[in-house]
Amino acid sequence: MNAFLKKEWMEWNRTGRSWILMLVFVLFGIMNPALAKLTPWLMEALSDSLADTGLVTTAVQVDAMTSWAQFYKNIPIGLIIFILIVSGNFTAEYEKGTLIPVITKGLSRWSVLAAKAVFLYGSWTVLYAVCFGITYGYNAYFWDNGIAGNLFFAAAYTWVFGIWTVALLIFFSAVSKSSSQVLLGTGGAALGVYLLSVFPKLDAFLPARLLRGLDLLQRAKSPGDYHANIAAAGLMVLLCMVLSVGCFDRKQL
Amino acid sequence: MLIINHLTKHYKGSSKGISDLSLHVRPGDIYAFIGHNGAGKTTTLKCIAGIHDYETGEIRIGGRNLRENPLACKQVTAYIPDNPDLYEYLTGIQYLNFIADIFKVSAEGRKERIKKYGDEFEITASLGDLISSYSHGMKQKLAIISAMLHEPKLLILDEPFVGLDPKAAVVLKGMMRKLCDSGGAIFFSTHVLEVAEKLCNKVAMVKDGRLIASGSMEEVVEQGRTLESIFMEVVNDVGTD
Numbered sequence: 001m002n003a004f005l006k007k008e009w010m011e012w013n014r015t016g017r018s019w020i021l022m023l024v025f026v027l028f029g030i031m032n033p034a035l036a037k038l039t040p041w042l043m044e045a046l047s048d049s050l051a052d053t054g055l056v057t058t059a060v061q062v063d064a065m066t067s068w069a070q071f072y073k074n075i076p077i078g079l080i081i082f083i084l085i086v087s088g089n090f091t092a093e094y095e096k097g098t099l100i101p102v103i104t105k106g107l108s109r110w111s112v113l114a115a116k117a118v119f120l121y122g123s124w125t126v127l128y129a130v131c132f133g134i135t136y137g138y139n140a141y142f143w144d145n146g147i148a149g150n151l152f153f154a155a156a157y158t159w160v161f162g163i164w165t166v167a168l169l170i171f172f173s174a175v176s177k178s179s180s181q182v183l184l185g186t187g188g189a190a191l192g193v194y195l196l197s198v199f200p201k202l203d204a205f206l207p208a209r210l211l212r213g214l215d216l217l218q219r220a221k222s223p224g225d226y227h228a229n230i231a232a233a234g235l236m237v238l239l240c241m242v243l244s245v246g247c248f249d250r251k252q253l
Numbered sequence: 254m255l256i257i258n259h260l261t262k263h264y265k266g267s268s269k270g271i272s273d274l275s276l277h278v279r280p281g282d283i284y285a286f287i288g289h290n291g292a293g294k295t296t297t298l299k300c301i302a303g304i305h306d307y308e309t310g311e312i313r314i315g316g317r318n319l320r321e322n323p324l325a326c327k328q329v330t331a332y333i334p335d336n337p338d339l340y341e342y343l344t345g346i347q348y349l350n351f352i353a354d355i356f357k358v359s360a361e362g363r364k365e366r367i368k369k370y371g372d373e374f375e376i377t378a379s380l381g382d383l384i385s386s387y388s389h390g391m392k393q394k395l396a397i398i399s400a401m402l403h404e405p406k407l408l409i410l411d412e413p414f415v416g417l418d419p420k421a422a423v424v425l426k427g428m429m430r431k432l433c434d435s436g437g438a439i440f441f442s443t444h445v446l447e448v449a450e451k452l453c454n455k456v457a458m459v460k461d462g463r464l465i466a467s468g469s470m471e472e473v474v475e476q477g478r479t480l481e482s483i484f485m486e487v488v489n490d491v492g493t494d
Protein backbone atom coordinates (compact mmCIF):
# COMPACT_ATOMS: atom_id res chain seq x y z
CA MET A 1 0.00 0.00 0.00
CA ASN A 2 2.87 2.37 0.77
CA ALA A 3 4.39 1.58 -2.60
CA PHE A 4 1.12 2.51 -4.26
CA LEU A 5 0.85 5.74 -2.29
CA LYS A 6 4.34 6.68 -3.40
CA LYS A 7 3.40 5.98 -7.00
CA GLU A 8 0.30 8.19 -6.69
CA TRP A 9 2.45 10.98 -5.34
CA MET A 10 5.03 10.69 -8.14
CA GLU A 11 2.34 10.66 -10.82
CA TRP A 12 0.56 13.56 -9.15
CA ASN A 13 3.69 15.70 -9.26
CA ARG A 14 4.73 14.69 -12.74
CA THR A 15 1.38 15.60 -14.24
CA GLY A 16 1.49 18.96 -12.46
CA ARG A 17 -1.85 18.38 -10.76
CA SER A 18 -0.34 18.91 -7.33
CA TRP A 19 1.03 22.30 -8.33
CA ILE A 20 -2.12 23.50 -10.04
CA LEU A 21 -4.27 22.63 -7.04
CA MET A 22 -1.80 24.11 -4.57
CA LEU A 23 -1.75 27.32 -6.61
CA VAL A 24 -5.54 27.52 -6.73
CA PHE A 25 -5.94 27.03 -2.98
CA VAL A 26 -3.12 29.44 -2.12
CA LEU A 27 -4.66 32.04 -4.44
CA PHE A 28 -8.06 31.62 -2.84
CA GLY A 29 -6.43 31.91 0.56
CA ILE A 30 -4.87 35.24 -0.39
CA MET A 31 -7.86 36.49 -2.35
CA ASN A 32 -10.30 36.31 0.57
CA PRO A 33 -8.59 38.97 2.72
CA ALA A 34 -7.36 40.88 -0.34
CA LEU A 35 -10.87 41.35 -1.68
CA ALA A 36 -12.05 42.48 1.73
CA LYS A 37 -9.13 44.89 1.99
CA LEU A 38 -9.77 46.31 -1.45
CA THR A 39 -13.48 46.84 -1.04
CA PRO A 40 -13.37 50.30 0.65
CA TRP A 41 -10.72 51.47 -1.76
CA LEU A 42 -12.78 50.32 -4.72
CA MET A 43 -15.86 52.00 -3.35
CA GLU A 44 -13.97 55.24 -2.92
CA ALA A 45 -12.57 55.10 -6.40
CA LEU A 46 -16.04 54.51 -7.74
CA SER A 47 -17.84 56.93 -5.46
CA ASP A 48 -17.27 59.98 -7.70
CA SER A 49 -18.75 58.35 -10.73
CA LEU A 50 -21.47 56.85 -8.58
CA ALA A 51 -22.26 60.27 -7.16
CA ASP A 52 -22.73 61.56 -10.69
CA THR A 53 -25.44 59.01 -11.22
CA GLY A 54 -27.13 60.10 -8.04
CA LEU A 55 -26.01 57.27 -5.82
CA VAL A 56 -24.55 58.18 -2.50
CA THR A 57 -22.04 55.77 -1.06
CA THR A 58 -21.58 55.42 2.61
CA ALA A 59 -18.24 54.36 3.99
CA VAL A 60 -18.15 50.57 4.14
CA GLN A 61 -16.93 48.84 7.21
CA VAL A 62 -14.65 45.87 6.53
CA ASP A 63 -13.19 43.49 9.06
CA ALA A 64 -12.19 39.85 9.43
CA MET A 65 -15.83 38.91 8.94
CA THR A 66 -15.84 40.30 5.41
CA SER A 67 -12.85 38.16 4.62
CA TRP A 68 -14.37 35.03 6.18
CA ALA A 69 -17.54 35.63 4.18
CA GLN A 70 -15.36 35.49 1.07
CA PHE A 71 -13.75 32.28 2.36
CA TYR A 72 -17.07 30.46 2.67
CA LYS A 73 -18.12 31.78 -0.73
CA ASN A 74 -14.94 30.60 -2.42
CA ILE A 75 -14.27 27.25 -0.78
CA PRO A 76 -17.09 25.45 -2.63
CA ILE A 77 -15.51 26.64 -5.89
CA GLY A 78 -12.18 25.26 -4.68
CA LEU A 79 -13.85 21.97 -3.87
CA ILE A 80 -15.41 21.81 -7.33
CA ILE A 81 -12.03 22.43 -8.96
CA PHE A 82 -10.51 19.70 -6.77
CA ILE A 83 -13.23 17.22 -7.77
CA LEU A 84 -12.83 18.10 -11.46
CA ILE A 85 -9.10 17.49 -11.34
CA VAL A 86 -9.19 14.21 -9.40
CA SER A 87 -12.28 12.78 -11.11
CA GLY A 88 -10.13 10.72 -13.47
CA ASN A 89 -7.85 9.32 -10.77
CA PHE A 90 -9.41 5.84 -10.87
CA THR A 91 -10.96 5.77 -14.32
CA ALA A 92 -7.74 6.72 -16.13
CA GLU A 93 -6.27 3.54 -14.68
CA TYR A 94 -9.25 1.47 -15.84
CA GLU A 95 -9.04 2.94 -19.33
CA LYS A 96 -5.30 2.40 -19.64
CA GLY A 97 -5.35 -0.96 -17.86
CA THR A 98 -2.51 0.09 -15.58
CA LEU A 99 -4.01 -1.62 -12.53
CA ILE A 100 -3.74 -5.05 -14.15
CA PRO A 101 0.01 -5.50 -13.67
CA VAL A 102 -0.35 -4.23 -10.11
CA ILE A 103 -3.22 -6.57 -9.23
CA THR A 104 -1.59 -9.59 -10.86
CA LYS A 105 1.55 -8.89 -8.88
CA GLY A 106 -0.28 -9.63 -5.72
CA LEU A 107 -1.28 -6.20 -4.43
CA SER A 108 -4.83 -6.73 -3.20
CA ARG A 109 -7.61 -4.60 -4.60
CA TRP A 110 -8.36 -3.50 -1.09
CA SER A 111 -4.86 -1.98 -0.75
CA VAL A 112 -5.21 -0.16 -4.06
CA LEU A 113 -8.51 1.35 -2.97
CA ALA A 114 -7.20 2.20 0.48
CA ALA A 115 -4.11 3.90 -0.94
CA LYS A 116 -6.18 5.96 -3.36
CA ALA A 117 -8.67 6.91 -0.63
CA VAL A 118 -5.95 7.96 1.78
CA PHE A 119 -4.35 9.96 -0.98
CA LEU A 120 -7.56 11.80 -1.96
CA TYR A 121 -8.72 12.51 1.60
CA GLY A 122 -5.19 13.64 2.46
CA SER A 123 -4.92 15.97 -0.54
CA TRP A 124 -8.22 17.64 0.24
CA THR A 125 -7.22 18.06 3.88
CA VAL A 126 -3.85 19.59 3.08
CA LEU A 127 -5.23 21.95 0.42
CA TYR A 128 -8.08 23.02 2.67
CA ALA A 129 -5.75 23.62 5.60
CA VAL A 130 -3.43 25.73 3.42
CA CYS A 131 -6.31 27.90 2.20
CA PHE A 132 -7.71 28.30 5.70
CA GLY A 133 -4.29 28.99 7.21
CA ILE A 134 -3.46 31.74 4.74
CA THR A 135 -6.80 33.49 5.20
CA TYR A 136 -6.51 33.13 8.95
CA GLY A 137 -3.01 34.60 8.95
CA TYR A 138 -3.89 37.64 6.87
CA ASN A 139 -7.06 38.26 8.86
CA ALA A 140 -5.12 38.19 12.09
CA TYR A 141 -2.62 40.62 10.63
CA PHE A 142 -5.09 43.14 9.19
CA TRP A 143 -7.93 42.84 11.63
CA ASP A 144 -8.94 40.61 14.48
CA ASN A 145 -10.24 37.08 14.09
CA GLY A 146 -11.87 37.40 17.50
CA ILE A 147 -14.90 38.98 15.89
CA ALA A 148 -15.81 35.64 14.33
CA GLY A 149 -17.41 33.11 16.61
CA ASN A 150 -16.89 29.33 16.50
CA LEU A 151 -14.14 29.84 13.95
CA PHE A 152 -12.67 26.35 14.16
CA PHE A 153 -15.98 24.53 14.37
CA ALA A 154 -17.16 26.28 11.23
CA ALA A 155 -13.93 25.40 9.45
CA ALA A 156 -14.04 21.78 10.56
CA TYR A 157 -17.66 21.36 9.44
CA THR A 158 -16.92 22.67 5.98
CA TRP A 159 -13.92 20.32 5.84
CA VAL A 160 -16.28 17.43 6.69
CA PHE A 161 -18.46 18.47 3.78
CA GLY A 162 -15.40 18.15 1.53
CA ILE A 163 -14.64 14.70 2.94
CA TRP A 164 -18.22 13.69 2.25
CA THR A 165 -17.90 14.83 -1.38
CA VAL A 166 -14.62 12.95 -1.80
CA ALA A 167 -16.29 9.81 -0.39
CA LEU A 168 -19.00 10.16 -3.05
CA LEU A 169 -16.29 10.56 -5.67
CA ILE A 170 -14.54 7.39 -4.50
CA PHE A 171 -17.79 5.44 -4.57
CA PHE A 172 -18.66 6.59 -8.08
CA SER A 173 -15.07 5.92 -9.16
CA ALA A 174 -15.41 2.34 -7.95
CA VAL A 175 -18.57 1.73 -10.00
CA SER A 176 -18.02 3.88 -13.11
CA LYS A 177 -16.03 3.33 -16.26
CA SER A 178 -15.22 6.92 -17.25
CA SER A 179 -14.46 10.17 -15.50
CA SER A 180 -17.58 11.80 -16.96
CA GLN A 181 -19.70 9.15 -15.22
CA VAL A 182 -17.84 9.87 -11.99
CA LEU A 183 -18.50 13.62 -12.34
CA LEU A 184 -22.12 13.05 -13.24
CA GLY A 185 -22.64 10.76 -10.25
CA THR A 186 -20.77 12.89 -7.73
CA GLY A 187 -22.18 16.17 -9.04
CA GLY A 188 -25.69 14.73 -9.28
CA ALA A 189 -25.64 13.37 -5.74
CA ALA A 190 -24.20 16.59 -4.30
CA LEU A 191 -26.67 18.72 -6.24
CA GLY A 192 -29.55 16.48 -5.19
CA VAL A 193 -28.62 16.86 -1.54
CA TYR A 194 -28.24 20.60 -2.02
CA LEU A 195 -31.71 20.90 -3.57
CA LEU A 196 -33.31 18.74 -0.90
CA SER A 197 -31.89 21.11 1.69
CA VAL A 198 -34.45 23.76 0.79
CA PHE A 199 -36.83 21.76 2.96
CA PRO A 200 -35.96 22.82 6.51
CA LYS A 201 -36.86 19.41 7.93
CA LEU A 202 -34.36 17.69 5.64
CA ASP A 203 -31.83 20.47 5.98
CA ALA A 204 -31.48 19.57 9.64
CA PHE A 205 -29.90 16.25 8.57
CA LEU A 206 -28.26 16.80 5.20
CA PRO A 207 -24.56 17.57 4.84
CA ALA A 208 -25.20 20.65 2.66
CA ARG A 209 -25.85 22.67 5.80
CA LEU A 210 -22.24 22.12 6.87
CA LEU A 211 -21.14 24.52 4.15
CA ARG A 212 -22.88 27.49 5.72
CA GLY A 213 -20.07 28.32 8.11
CA LEU A 214 -21.04 31.98 8.19
CA ASP A 215 -24.06 31.23 10.40
CA LEU A 216 -21.67 29.90 13.00
CA LEU A 217 -19.25 32.80 12.69
CA GLN A 218 -22.08 35.28 13.19
CA ARG A 219 -23.21 33.23 16.16
CA ALA A 220 -26.63 32.77 14.61
CA LYS A 221 -26.09 29.04 15.19
CA SER A 222 -24.07 27.11 17.71
CA PRO A 223 -21.86 24.11 16.93
CA GLY A 224 -24.30 21.77 18.67
CA ASP A 225 -26.99 22.55 16.09
CA TYR A 226 -25.06 20.54 13.53
CA HIS A 227 -24.72 17.21 15.32
CA ALA A 228 -27.31 15.53 13.13
CA ASN A 229 -25.64 16.80 9.97
CA ILE A 230 -22.23 15.58 11.10
CA ALA A 231 -23.60 12.19 12.07
CA ALA A 232 -25.40 11.83 8.74
CA ALA A 233 -22.32 12.87 6.77
CA GLY A 234 -20.20 10.42 8.78
CA LEU A 235 -22.64 7.60 8.13
CA MET A 236 -22.74 8.34 4.44
CA VAL A 237 -18.95 8.42 4.24
CA LEU A 238 -18.83 5.04 5.96
CA LEU A 239 -21.50 3.64 3.67
CA CYS A 240 -19.68 4.97 0.58
CA MET A 241 -16.46 3.32 1.70
CA VAL A 242 -18.07 -0.05 2.42
CA LEU A 243 -19.89 -0.02 -0.92
CA SER A 244 -16.72 1.08 -2.72
CA VAL A 245 -14.74 -1.85 -1.33
CA GLY A 246 -17.47 -4.28 -2.37
CA CYS A 247 -17.88 -2.86 -5.88
CA PHE A 248 -14.17 -2.44 -6.50
CA ASP A 249 -13.60 -6.08 -5.57
CA ARG A 250 -16.06 -7.22 -8.21
CA LYS A 251 -15.04 -4.75 -10.84
CA GLN A 252 -13.93 -6.11 -14.19
CA LEU A 253 -10.55 -4.52 -14.82
CA MET B 254 3.03 -26.34 -11.07
CA LEU B 255 -0.15 -25.23 -12.86
CA ILE B 256 -3.22 -27.41 -13.00
CA ILE B 257 -6.40 -26.32 -14.74
CA ASN B 258 -9.44 -28.54 -14.25
CA HIS B 259 -12.61 -28.11 -16.30
CA LEU B 260 -12.29 -24.33 -16.43
CA THR B 261 -15.33 -22.51 -17.81
CA LYS B 262 -15.62 -18.77 -18.17
CA HIS B 263 -18.02 -16.78 -20.33
CA TYR B 264 -18.21 -13.03 -20.64
CA LYS B 265 -21.34 -11.44 -19.29
CA GLY B 266 -24.07 -11.16 -21.87
CA SER B 267 -22.17 -13.09 -24.53
CA SER B 268 -21.57 -16.70 -25.44
CA LYS B 269 -17.86 -16.02 -25.95
CA GLY B 270 -15.32 -17.42 -23.56
CA ILE B 271 -13.88 -20.82 -22.72
CA SER B 272 -15.57 -24.10 -21.87
CA ASP B 273 -14.35 -27.09 -19.92
CA LEU B 274 -10.64 -26.56 -20.40
CA SER B 275 -8.18 -28.84 -18.59
CA LEU B 276 -4.38 -28.63 -18.68
CA HIS B 277 -1.40 -29.63 -16.61
CA VAL B 278 1.85 -27.66 -16.73
CA ARG B 279 4.69 -29.40 -14.87
CA PRO B 280 7.93 -27.90 -13.55
CA GLY B 281 10.42 -27.65 -16.41
CA ASP B 282 7.69 -27.36 -19.06
CA ILE B 283 7.62 -24.71 -21.72
CA TYR B 284 4.01 -25.00 -22.75
CA ALA B 285 2.73 -23.26 -25.90
CA PHE B 286 -0.90 -22.25 -26.16
CA ILE B 287 -2.01 -21.73 -29.74
CA GLY B 288 -5.26 -20.94 -31.46
CA HIS B 289 -6.87 -18.55 -33.92
CA ASN B 290 -7.69 -14.93 -33.04
CA GLY B 291 -10.55 -14.87 -30.59
CA ALA B 292 -10.08 -18.53 -29.64
CA GLY B 293 -9.93 -17.70 -25.96
CA LYS B 294 -6.21 -17.69 -25.21
CA THR B 295 -6.10 -14.30 -23.53
CA THR B 296 -9.25 -15.15 -21.59
CA THR B 297 -7.64 -18.32 -20.22
CA LEU B 298 -4.41 -16.55 -19.31
CA LYS B 299 -6.31 -13.77 -17.55
CA CYS B 300 -8.15 -16.35 -15.45
CA ILE B 301 -4.83 -17.86 -14.42
CA ALA B 302 -3.43 -14.41 -13.64
CA GLY B 303 -6.39 -13.72 -11.38
CA ILE B 304 -7.80 -10.83 -13.42
CA HIS B 305 -10.95 -12.66 -14.47
CA ASP B 306 -13.15 -14.67 -12.23
CA TYR B 307 -14.51 -17.92 -13.66
CA GLU B 308 -17.80 -19.79 -13.28
CA THR B 309 -16.78 -23.38 -12.74
CA GLY B 310 -13.64 -25.42 -12.61
CA GLU B 311 -10.47 -25.07 -10.64
CA ILE B 312 -7.06 -23.49 -11.08
CA ARG B 313 -4.20 -24.66 -8.87
CA ILE B 314 -0.79 -23.03 -8.82
CA GLY B 315 2.04 -24.71 -6.91
CA GLY B 316 -0.55 -26.95 -5.24
CA ARG B 317 -2.66 -24.03 -4.00
CA ASN B 318 -6.15 -23.18 -5.15
CA LEU B 319 -6.21 -19.77 -6.86
CA ARG B 320 -9.65 -18.90 -5.51
CA GLU B 321 -8.83 -19.69 -1.91
CA ASN B 322 -5.27 -18.42 -1.91
CA PRO B 323 -4.94 -15.70 -4.52
CA LEU B 324 -2.07 -13.81 -2.92
CA ALA B 325 0.11 -16.88 -2.36
CA CYS B 326 -0.50 -17.92 -5.98
CA LYS B 327 0.41 -14.48 -7.29
CA GLN B 328 3.61 -14.46 -5.28
CA VAL B 329 5.02 -17.31 -7.40
CA THR B 330 3.44 -16.26 -10.71
CA ALA B 331 4.34 -13.55 -13.18
CA TYR B 332 1.92 -12.49 -15.88
CA ILE B 333 2.82 -10.32 -18.84
CA PRO B 334 -0.21 -9.08 -20.78
CA ASP B 335 -0.27 -8.79 -24.58
CA ASN B 336 -0.02 -5.02 -24.52
CA PRO B 337 1.77 -3.83 -21.43
CA ASP B 338 -0.05 -0.94 -19.80
CA LEU B 339 2.41 0.81 -17.56
CA TYR B 340 2.30 4.12 -15.75
CA GLU B 341 3.26 6.65 -18.42
CA TYR B 342 4.20 9.32 -15.94
CA LEU B 343 6.83 7.28 -14.16
CA THR B 344 10.33 6.63 -15.43
CA GLY B 345 11.38 3.05 -16.17
CA ILE B 346 13.42 2.79 -13.00
CA GLN B 347 10.63 4.30 -10.86
CA TYR B 348 8.25 1.71 -12.24
CA LEU B 349 10.63 -1.17 -11.51
CA ASN B 350 11.15 0.09 -7.97
CA PHE B 351 7.39 0.41 -7.53
CA ILE B 352 6.86 -3.22 -8.59
CA ALA B 353 9.79 -4.38 -6.44
CA ASP B 354 8.20 -2.56 -3.47
CA ILE B 355 4.96 -4.47 -4.01
CA PHE B 356 6.81 -7.78 -3.98
CA LYS B 357 9.07 -6.65 -1.14
CA VAL B 358 12.20 -7.48 -3.12
CA SER B 359 15.36 -6.65 -1.15
CA ALA B 360 17.48 -3.65 -2.16
CA GLU B 361 20.41 -5.77 -3.36
CA GLY B 362 18.18 -8.27 -5.14
CA ARG B 363 16.41 -5.63 -7.17
CA LYS B 364 19.59 -3.73 -8.01
CA GLU B 365 21.29 -6.86 -9.24
CA ARG B 366 18.34 -8.10 -11.33
CA ILE B 367 17.52 -4.69 -12.81
CA LYS B 368 21.14 -4.38 -13.91
CA LYS B 369 21.29 -7.93 -15.27
CA TYR B 370 18.04 -7.90 -17.26
CA GLY B 371 18.38 -4.25 -18.25
CA ASP B 372 21.78 -4.99 -19.78
CA GLU B 373 20.56 -8.12 -21.52
CA PHE B 374 17.70 -6.22 -23.13
CA GLU B 375 19.92 -3.15 -23.68
CA ILE B 376 17.57 -0.68 -22.05
CA THR B 377 19.61 0.23 -18.97
CA ALA B 378 20.45 3.60 -20.55
CA SER B 379 16.75 4.43 -21.08
CA LEU B 380 15.56 3.49 -17.60
CA GLY B 381 15.76 7.13 -16.48
CA ASP B 382 13.33 8.25 -19.21
CA LEU B 383 9.58 8.57 -18.87
CA ILE B 384 7.66 5.47 -19.93
CA SER B 385 5.50 7.67 -22.18
CA SER B 386 8.55 8.08 -24.41
CA TYR B 387 9.07 4.30 -24.82
CA SER B 388 8.27 2.30 -27.94
CA HIS B 389 6.00 -0.74 -27.77
CA GLY B 390 9.01 -3.06 -27.71
CA MET B 391 10.68 -1.11 -24.90
CA LYS B 392 7.49 -1.25 -22.82
CA GLN B 393 7.37 -4.99 -23.48
CA LYS B 394 10.94 -5.33 -22.25
CA LEU B 395 10.21 -3.28 -19.15
CA ALA B 396 7.16 -5.44 -18.44
CA ILE B 397 9.29 -8.59 -18.76
CA ILE B 398 11.93 -7.22 -16.41
CA SER B 399 9.27 -6.19 -13.90
CA ALA B 400 7.88 -9.72 -14.10
CA MET B 401 11.27 -11.29 -13.36
CA LEU B 402 12.07 -9.08 -10.36
CA HIS B 403 10.65 -11.45 -7.76
CA GLU B 404 12.04 -14.63 -9.39
CA PRO B 405 8.71 -16.22 -10.26
CA LYS B 406 8.27 -19.97 -10.56
CA LEU B 407 5.49 -19.78 -13.12
CA LEU B 408 5.57 -17.39 -16.05
CA ILE B 409 2.33 -16.62 -17.91
CA LEU B 410 2.98 -14.75 -21.16
CA ASP B 411 0.45 -13.46 -23.67
CA GLU B 412 1.97 -13.11 -27.17
CA PRO B 413 5.38 -12.21 -25.74
CA PHE B 414 7.20 -12.06 -29.09
CA VAL B 415 4.94 -9.46 -30.68
CA GLY B 416 6.80 -6.15 -30.92
CA LEU B 417 10.18 -7.47 -29.78
CA ASP B 418 13.16 -7.01 -32.07
CA PRO B 419 14.94 -10.25 -33.12
CA LYS B 420 17.72 -9.77 -30.62
CA ALA B 421 15.33 -9.22 -27.72
CA ALA B 422 13.38 -12.29 -28.84
CA VAL B 423 16.56 -14.35 -28.57
CA VAL B 424 17.24 -12.92 -25.11
CA LEU B 425 13.69 -13.73 -24.02
CA LYS B 426 13.93 -17.30 -25.31
CA GLY B 427 17.18 -17.70 -23.38
CA MET B 428 15.51 -16.40 -20.22
CA MET B 429 12.60 -18.78 -20.69
CA ARG B 430 14.93 -21.77 -21.07
CA LYS B 431 16.94 -20.78 -18.03
CA LEU B 432 13.82 -20.47 -15.90
CA CYS B 433 12.69 -23.95 -16.91
CA ASP B 434 16.13 -25.47 -16.40
CA SER B 435 15.99 -24.27 -12.82
CA GLY B 436 12.64 -25.93 -12.24
CA GLY B 437 10.25 -23.18 -13.24
CA ALA B 438 7.44 -23.48 -15.76
CA ILE B 439 6.13 -21.33 -18.58
CA PHE B 440 2.72 -21.21 -20.19
CA PHE B 441 2.43 -18.77 -23.08
CA SER B 442 0.23 -17.97 -26.04
CA THR B 443 1.72 -17.35 -29.45
CA HIS B 444 0.98 -17.08 -33.14
CA VAL B 445 4.53 -17.88 -34.15
CA LEU B 446 4.28 -21.62 -34.69
CA GLU B 447 7.94 -22.13 -35.61
CA VAL B 448 9.05 -20.63 -32.30
CA ALA B 449 6.55 -22.80 -30.46
CA GLU B 450 7.78 -25.92 -32.20
CA LYS B 451 11.45 -25.24 -31.50
CA LEU B 452 11.16 -23.84 -28.00
CA CYS B 453 8.43 -25.86 -26.35
CA ASN B 454 8.13 -29.40 -25.13
CA LYS B 455 4.34 -29.22 -24.75
CA VAL B 456 1.58 -27.67 -26.77
CA ALA B 457 -2.14 -27.07 -26.45
CA MET B 458 -4.50 -25.99 -29.24
CA VAL B 459 -7.71 -24.18 -28.60
CA LYS B 460 -10.55 -23.36 -30.96
CA ASP B 461 -13.68 -21.35 -30.14
CA GLY B 462 -13.03 -21.71 -26.43
CA ARG B 463 -12.52 -25.48 -26.50
CA LEU B 464 -9.33 -27.44 -26.12
CA ILE B 465 -8.92 -29.63 -29.19
CA ALA B 466 -5.43 -31.06 -28.70
CA SER B 467 -2.83 -31.07 -25.96
CA GLY B 468 0.21 -32.97 -24.84
CA SER B 469 3.90 -33.25 -25.57
CA MET B 470 5.14 -31.80 -28.82
CA GLU B 471 6.07 -35.30 -30.12
CA GLU B 472 2.61 -36.63 -29.39
CA VAL B 473 0.79 -33.80 -31.08
CA VAL B 474 3.16 -33.37 -34.01
CA GLU B 475 3.65 -36.73 -35.67
CA GLN B 476 6.85 -37.72 -37.43
CA GLY B 477 7.68 -35.78 -40.57
CA ARG B 478 5.04 -33.14 -40.11
CA THR B 479 5.10 -29.56 -38.87
CA LEU B 480 3.08 -27.94 -36.14
CA GLU B 481 1.71 -25.59 -38.74
CA SER B 482 0.19 -28.32 -40.91
CA ILE B 483 -1.29 -30.04 -37.86
CA PHE B 484 -2.71 -26.75 -36.68
CA MET B 485 -4.35 -25.99 -40.04
CA GLU B 486 -5.77 -29.50 -40.25
CA VAL B 487 -7.15 -29.58 -36.74
CA VAL B 488 -8.63 -26.10 -36.91
CA ASN B 489 -10.33 -26.79 -40.24
CA ASP B 490 -11.53 -30.23 -39.19
CA VAL B 491 -13.36 -29.17 -36.12
CA GLY B 492 -14.79 -26.22 -37.99
CA THR B 493 -16.64 -28.40 -40.51
CA ASP B 494 -18.35 -30.58 -37.89
Ligand SMILES: Nc1ncnc2c1ncn2[C@@H]1O[C@H](COP(=O)(O)OP(=O)(O)O)[C@@H](O)[C@H]1O
Nearest residue numbers: 264267269270289290291292293294295296297
Ligand atom coordinates in the same frame (compact mmCIF):
# COMPACT_ATOMS: atom_id res chain seq x y z
N1 LIG C 1 -14.20 -8.21 -22.12
C1 LIG C 1 -14.85 -8.98 -23.01
N2 LIG C 1 -16.21 -8.98 -23.09
C2 LIG C 1 -16.86 -9.77 -23.97
N3 LIG C 1 -16.27 -10.59 -24.83
C3 LIG C 1 -14.91 -10.66 -24.82
C4 LIG C 1 -14.13 -9.86 -23.91
N4 LIG C 1 -12.83 -10.13 -24.12
C5 LIG C 1 -12.79 -11.05 -25.12
N5 LIG C 1 -14.04 -11.38 -25.53
C6 LIG C 1 -14.39 -12.36 -26.56
O1 LIG C 1 -13.96 -13.63 -26.12
C7 LIG C 1 -13.39 -14.37 -27.18
C8 LIG C 1 -12.00 -14.83 -26.82
O2 LIG C 1 -11.14 -13.72 -26.79
P1 LIG C 1 -9.59 -13.81 -26.42
O3 LIG C 1 -9.43 -14.70 -25.25
O4 LIG C 1 -9.07 -12.42 -26.28
O5 LIG C 1 -8.97 -14.49 -27.73
P2 LIG C 1 -7.45 -14.71 -28.16
O6 LIG C 1 -7.33 -16.18 -28.29
O7 LIG C 1 -7.30 -14.04 -29.50
O8 LIG C 1 -6.56 -14.14 -27.13
C9 LIG C 1 -13.43 -13.47 -28.41
O9 LIG C 1 -14.50 -13.88 -29.24
C10 LIG C 1 -13.64 -12.09 -27.86
O10 LIG C 1 -14.43 -11.34 -28.76
Ligand SMILES: [Mg+2]
Nearest residue numbers: 294295335411
Ligand atom coordinates in the same frame (compact mmCIF):
# COMPACT_ATOMS: atom_id res chain seq x y z
MG1 LIG D 1 -5.19 -12.59 -27.22
